[in-house]
Amino acid sequence: MQISLKIIVLLFGISFLLVFVSLVRRKNIKPFYSTLWLLVSLLMISLVVFEKFYKWVATLLGITDASFLVIVSLISFLLIYVLHLSIRISQMSDRMQELISHIGILDHQIRKLKEDESD
Amino acid sequence: MRILTVISNYNEGEIIEKTIEDVRKNASIVTDILVIDNCSTDSSIEQLKRLKVDYLKHPVNTGGSAGVIKTAFAYAHYHGYDIYCHMDGDNQHMASELDKIVEPIASNEVDVVTGSRFITKEGFQSSFARRIGIHSFSRLMSWVGRRPYSDITSGFRAYNKKAIDYFALKFKQEIDTIVQLELVMHYAGLKGKDVPVQMRPRETGKSEINFVNAFKFPFYNMISFIGTLIQKPK
Ligand SMILES: Nc1nc2c(ncn2[C@@H]2O[C@H](COP(=O)(O)OP(=O)(O)OP(=O)(O)O)[C@@H](O)[C@H]2O)c(=O)[nH]1
Numbered sequence: 001m002q003i004s005l006k007i008i009v010l011l012f013g014i015s016f017l018l019v020f021v022s023l024v025r026r027k028n029i030k031p032f033y034s035t036l037w038l039l040v041s042l043l044m045i046s047l048v049v050f051e052k053f054y055k056w057v058a059t060l061l062g063i064t065d066a067s068f069l070v071i072v073s074l075i076s077f078l079l080i081y082v083l084h085l086s087i088r089i090s091q092m093s094d095r096m097q098e099l100i101s102h103i104g105i106l107d108h109q110i111r112k113l114k115e116d117e118s119d
Numbered sequence: 120m121r122i123l124t125v126i127s128n129y130n131e132g133e134i135i136e137k138t139i140e141d142v143r144k145n146a147s148i149v150t151d152i153l154v155i156d157n158c159s160t161d162s163s164i165e166q167l168k169r170l171k172v173d174y175l176k177h178p179v180n181t182g183g184s185a186g187v188i189k190t191a192f193a194y195a196h197y198h199g200y201d202i203y204c205h206m207d208g209d210n211q212h213m214a215s216e217l218d219k220i221v222e223p224i225a226s227n228e229v230d231v232v233t234g235s236r237f238i239t240k241e242g243f244q245s246s247f248a249r250r251i252g253i254h255s256f257s258r259l260m261s262w263v264g265r266r267p268y269s270d271i272t273s274g275f276r277a278y279n280k281k282a283i284d285y286f287a288l289k290f291k292q293e294i295d296t297i298v299q300l301e302l303v304m305h306y307a308g309l310k311g312k313d314v315p316v317q318m319r320p321r322e323t324g325k326s327e328i329n330f331v332n333a334f335k336f337p338f339y340n341m342i343s344f345i346g347t348l349i350q351k352p353k
C-alpha cells in the first residue's frame with residue numbers, strides 16, 4: 001500500500017471508531033449494531049497495521065492483489081449488513097402499522113367511554 | 120347487516136365538512152360513519168369535533184393512504200361490521216352511489232367491489248398523465264388477476280366480512296400502495312368486481328399526486344407490485 005493511502009485509511013478508520021464510540025456512549029445506537037460497526041472500524045485500521053498478514057492470506061488463497069481481497073470482503077460485509085437492515089426495517093414498518101391501527105382504535109374506544117360517562 | 124363507511128382524511132380540513140355532509144344527507148345505504156384521520160396537521164380535528172362526527176385518529180402519519188385502509192379493516196373487525204365501505208375525504212366520491220358498491224356484496228356475488236370512473240367514462244376522468252398510469256396498472260393487474268380491472272387506484276370500495284377478517288387477522292403486513300392491496304386480495308382468493316361510478320374533481324387541498332410524485336408513484340407502485348408478485352401465495 002502507498003504511504004499516503006495508508007494514512008488516509010488509518011485516519012478514516014480512527015475517526016470512524018471515534019464517531020462510533022461517541023454514538024454508543026450517547027446510547028444513539030443499540031449494542032447489537034455497535035458491535036458490527038466496531039468490526040468495520042477495526043478492520044479498516046487493521047488493513048494498515050497488519051498489511052503483511054492480509055498479503056499472506058491473499059497468497060494463501062492464490063490472489064496476487066491483496067487489496068482486492070480486502071475490497072471484496074468489505075463489500076460483502078456491507079451487503080450482508082444492508083440486507084439485514086432491510087429485513088429489520090420491513091419488520092419494523094409492519095409492526096408500526098399494527099401499532100398505529102391499534103392505538104387509533106383504543107384511543108377512539110376510550111374517547112367513547114368518556115363521552116358515555118359524561119352523558 | 121351492519122355497514123361501516125370510512126372516510127379517509129389527511130389534511131382535508133377545507134373540504135371534509137362537504138364530504139361528511141354528503142354522506143349524512145345523500146348516502147343511498149344505511150350506514151355508520153367513521154372518519155379516520157391520518158394525523159392531519161391542519162384544522163381537521165377541530166372540524167370533526169365541531170361536526171360531531173365519529174372519528175379515529177392515528178397517533179402518527181402512516182406515510183400514505185393505504186395505512187388508513189388497514190386501520191379500517193382492524194376497526195371493522197373489532198366492532199363486528201359485515202361490510203366496510205371506503206371513501207376519500209376530498210369529496211371526490213359520491214355518497215349517493217354507495218348502494219352501487221354495496222349491492223354486489225350484499226347479494227354475495229363478490230367479496231370486494233371497486234367503484235370505477237372508467238367504465239361508463241362519465242364525470243371527472245382525472246388528468247391525462249394520471250390516466251396513463253391508472254390504465255397501465257389496471258391492464259397489468261387484469262392480466263395477473265384474470266378479471267377486468269379498470270380504475271385500480273380508486274379509493275371508492277366496499278369489502279365484505281371475508282375481506283375484513285383476512286386483513287384484520289391474517290395479513291399483518293404494512294401495505295404500501297393500493298395497487299399492492301389489489302394484488303394481495305387476488306392472492307388471498309378474494310373475488311372482486313368493478314362497477315361504474317362517477318367522481319368529482321378535487322376542489323381544494325393537496326393531492327397525493329404532485330409533480331415529484333408523478334415520477335415517484337409509478338416506480339413506487341412497480342417496485343411494490345413486483346415484490347408482492349414474488350412474495351405470492353401463502
Ligand atoms: N396524501 C395523503 N393522503 C392521505 C393520507 N392518509 C389518508 N389520505 C387520504 O387519502 C385520500 C386519497 O388521496 P388523494 O391524494 O386524493 O389521492 P387520489 O384521489 O388518488 O388523487 P386525486 O385524484 O389527485 O385526488 C384522501 O382522502 C386523503 O385525505 C396520507 O398519508 N397522505
Ligand SMILES: [Mg+2]
Pocket residue numbers: 207209211321
Ligand atoms: Mg382524491
